[in-house]
Structures are given as C-alpha cells and as structure tokens.
Amino acid sequence: MKLHLTGPSNTKLKDTITITGSKSESNRSLLLAALYPDIEIENISNSDDAQVMEEGLKISKGTVDIHHAGTAMRFLTGYFSTQEGKEVILTGSKRMTERPIEILVNALKSLGADISYVQDKGYPPIKIKGQHIVKEKVSLPANVSSQYISSLLLIAPSLENGLQLELVGKITSVPYIKMTLALLEEIGVETSFEGNVIKVSSKANVSPTTLVVESDWSSASYFYGICALAAPGTEITLSAYKEKSLQGDSVLAKIYTAFGVETSFGKNKITLKKTDKIVSAENEFDLANAPDIAQTIAVTCFGLGVGCHLIGLHTLKIKETDRLEALHTELSKLGANISVTDKTLTIIPSIGILKDIAIDTYNDHRMAMAFAPLAMKTTLYVNDAEVVSKSYPDFWNDLKQLNFSIKEL
Numbered sequence: 001m002k003l004h005l006t007g008p009s010n011t012k013l014k015d016t017i018t019i020t021g022s023k024s025e026s027n028r029s030l031l032l033a034a035l036y037p038d039i040e041i042e043n044i045s046n047s048d049d050a051q052v053m054e055e056g057l058k059i060s061k062g063t064v065d066i067h068h069a070g071t072a073m074r075f076l077t078g079y080f081s082t083q084e085g086k087e088v089i090l091t092g093s094k095r096m097t098e099r100p101i102e103i104l105v106n107a108l109k110s111l112g113a114d115i116s117y118v119q120d121k122g123y124p125p126i127k128i129k130g131q132h133i134v135k136e137k138v139s140l141p142a143n144v145s146s147q148y149i150s151s152l153l154l155i156a157p158s159l160e161n162g163l164q165l166e167l168v169g170k171i172t173s174v175p176y177i178k179m180t181l182a183l184l185e186e187i188g189v190e191t192s193f194e195g196n197v198i199k200v201s202s203k204a205n206v207s208p209t210t211l212v213v214e215s216d217w218s219s220a221s222y223f224y225g226i227c228a229l230a231a232p233g234t235e236i237t238l239s240a241y242k243e244k245s246l247q248g249d250s251v252l253a254k255i256y257t258a259f260g261v262e263t264s265f266g267k268n269k270i271t272l273k274k275t276d277k278i279v280s281a282e283n284e285f286d287l288a289n290a291p292d293i294a295q296t297i298a299v300t301c302f303g304l305g306v307g308c309h310l311i312g313l314h315t316l317k318i319k320e321t322d323r324l325e326a327l328h329t330e331l332s333k334l335g336a337n338i339s340v341t342d343k344t345l346t347i348i349p350s351i352g353i354l355k356d357i358a359i360d361t362y363n364d365h366r367m368a369m370a371f372a373p374l375a376m377k378t379t380l381y382v383n384d385a386e387v388v389s390k391s392y393p394d395f396w397n398d399l400k401q402l403n404f405s406i407k408e409l
C-alpha cells in the first residue's frame, strides 16, 4: 500500500487521540500471564507483535512464526526453554533470521536449556525442547540488546531457584530492563538490581492481579513530531498515559521541550502544546536508553531545519532494518545533509524539503511513522505503509482524525 500524505490545512491543530497499549508492556504481561494464570491484562496492544506473542504462547508443538517481532522472538525463546514437554521451532521473517540471538541462547544453554540452530549458528530459526531448569546463575553480555536480559528475567520467578544475572559490559536500553523488573514487582516477585547484578527470587503462585498496560510512548513520539512541526498554539491530547511511566520513551516529554513542545499531564492523558520557543540550531541527545525514538527525533530536526547529533545508536543496526542506513538514504532523498556512523547520526541544518518524495520503509514500522509528520511541511509518499501494524495498526486512521489528507494509490 502506497500512501500520499498532505498535512492538515489548518496547521493549528486541536484534537485527542487514544493510542493502543505499549507493545513492550503487553508482551511482558502476556508471558507472565502464561506462567501465572491468575494474571489479567487490561489495555493490551492491538499490534501485530502482541498478537504473534499471544498466539505463540498457545503452541506446544510445531513451528511458531513470530514475523518481525523481536520481543516475541527473544521472550518466547526463554519461555519455551523452560516448558517441559513442549517442543517448538521458533522462526520469523527473513529479517528475523538476520537478527542475532546467540547471547540469549548461550545464556539459556548454560542454565541447562536444549536449543539448537536450524540454519545459521547464532540466528533464528531455533529448535527448543523445554527442560526443567534448576541452575540459578548466569552471566551474559549486556551491550547488544536488553531483550536477552528481559527474556531471562521474565522466566526467572518460575524457575525453582530464581535467577541471578551478571551483566557484562555497558548495559544498553536500561529502561526496558527496569520495566521488566517493575512488572515482576507488580505481581509480587522480589527483585534487586545493584551494579551489574540482577537477582530475581522464585515464586510458585501469584495472587489475582490485573496488569494495566499504559499506552505506547514510542507511538506517542509521532505526535510529538507533528506538534513540533505545527504552528504555535497547536494542542494534541493523547491517552492513556501517566506521569510515572515504566516506558523509557516517556523521556520524549523532556526531549521535545528543545523543539518547543511542552507536555502537561492530566488524568490518564497528556497534552502536547507547541510554544513559540526558538529551537536551537544544534541539538545533541544520547539515545542509548531510548533507541526507538531516534528516527522520530532525526526527522523532527530535519523538518525544523535544525541540526542534530544523536549518539548511543549502536543497537539501531540490528533492529527491523539497519535504521542508520535507512535514515541516511531516506533523509538524503528529501535533501538532508546527513552522515551516520555505526552508532551516531548527524544532520547539518539545511533549508527546504524536497516535495513528493517516496519514502521507502524497509519492513520497519518506525520508518513509515517517523517520516509521516513531515506532511506538516511538504507532501510526500510512503511506500508499504501497512508496516505500521507491527506496533500501531490505527496510525493512519489517527492521522486522518488530525485532518491529514491520506490518499491510497
């Protein structure tokens, strides 16, 4: 599906959008509910990634295809490793077979899991025969993906002796690890995270608990992008959000003050307001703790005609696509002066955005959604726009609600 986007004629927007639940919180909650049937979940994400996770958890024999869902791949690897009597092959899209999983597989094997590679060593698909795991200590590199760590933490309370993790190297995407620990605490599991050691105690049963998933902050980022590119006075209200979020991407509220967007917190909602603050020509952010908003911020800076230097982007090359290369290619097509390394991205301030450029999305939902706000400044095409369903299936409808004109070609 190719879309042509035109921003609203009245650039001073005022509207309220309800965004689906966080896919990160949903996929953790689904796994915990599979381990502890007394857990209920509210406001679960309607994303593809949460759906494949939910379906995957129901299977006990045969092939589980998780498509593009990194968290489902990593979390189900931990889950099936501990499920005695279940035997599955976990696989996914072509890109998933290029996303590394060896660190997690090695950690699980050292605990006694039975996992083998079906094709290439270190990558999905993998075959897992569930085992009774009693070992309680494991050490693993922490600088590649926090999802490996969360996968181990999520199964930890269901293990006879709990788990102690030693994290080696600089820990990346830390808020996602803290989110996992916070959810464990919410169901009554004892955890500690001191220095580079995380301990989780064993728990046989959980008393009835409802986990209420907050809406997705990474999805909110696109409205921050729209607001930043809109006229002063614009107000967009998003629900359901809270000030004390488990999601690291809630740092958006702070980051976007640099782009003239002020956030106020109401009851279960946030209101973004564009002020007339002058945006600095140079902006630097370290996104090692919030990698999923890098694309949004890069596009916002380009749209505003200001420069940025984004660091801490070392995980972007192994996500749905190589996001650094993808941003380089697509922003260059629009006229940006951009350079990237393996872990940084730099945009030099420029004037003007080329019109009616077709943005390629590389099977990456965030490429489609991050570029859409540019319709506030120009008209553009988005190729394979259905990719948004990975995390935010209602995205294009929600933009229509904001009076974006969206034509399917």
Ligand SMILES: O=C(O)C1=C[C@@H](OP(=O)(O)O)[C@@H](O)[C@H](O)C1
Residues within 6 Å of the ligand: 023, 024, 025, 071, 144, 145, 146, 147, 150, 172, 173, 176, 291, 292, 315
């Ligand atoms: O645990 C999670 O829910 C996630 C962790 C992050 O991955 P990395 O830890 O690989 O950076 C993030 O990019 C991803 O979208 C979701």
Ligand SMILES: C=C(OP(=O)(O)O)C(=O)O
Residues within 6 Å of the ligand: 068, 069, 070, 071, 072, 292, 319, 320, 366, 391
């Ligand atoms: C990186 C992402 O997802 P995952 O790793 O779960 O596929 C993302 O949603 O930006």
